[in-house]
Amino acid sequence: MGLKIVRFQQQNNIYWGVVKEQKIAVLTEQYDRLARFLKYGISEAKVIMIQENNRMVSFDDVKLLSPFTSPAQIICQGVNYSTLHEETGFDKNRPPYNLIYGKTTSSLTGAVDDTVRPRSFSVK
Secondary structure: OOOOEEEEEEOOEEEEEEEEOOEEEEOOOOOOOHHHHHHHHHHHHHHHHHOOOOOEEOHHHOEEEOOOOOOOOEEEEEOOOHHHHHHOOOOOOOOOOOEEEEEOHHHOOOOOOOOOOOOOOOOO
16 A cells, blocks of 8 residues: 655644645654654554544645755756757766765755755756
C-alpha cells in the first residue's frame, strides 16, 4: 500500500498526516524530525489509512512544509544525462558520470514556498 505523507503547519503547530480522500488524515503523535517519523510514524500512518474516524483537515486550512527537517544531510544528483550536459555547458563528450553535490539545510523550503536566492549569488 502506497502512502502519501505530508508535513504541515496548522495554527502554529506542526503535524504529520496522510493524504486520504483529497484531505489530510492527521497523525496523533508528533514527530520533530523526519528520522523519528520514519522510525515510529510509518506504522501509525498505515493504521490511519484503514481507520474510519480520523481527524481530517483540508489542504486549504494548512501550510504544507518540507518533509525534510533540519538537521539534514541533503545529497543531490545532477547532470546525469547528456542533454543536461549540453544545457549546463558541460562538454557533451564528457564521461557520463553523475555529478553528486550537497546542499545546505537553508535550502529547505515548503511545498509552495518561494526559493530565496542569496544576494551574493548571480545567474549568468
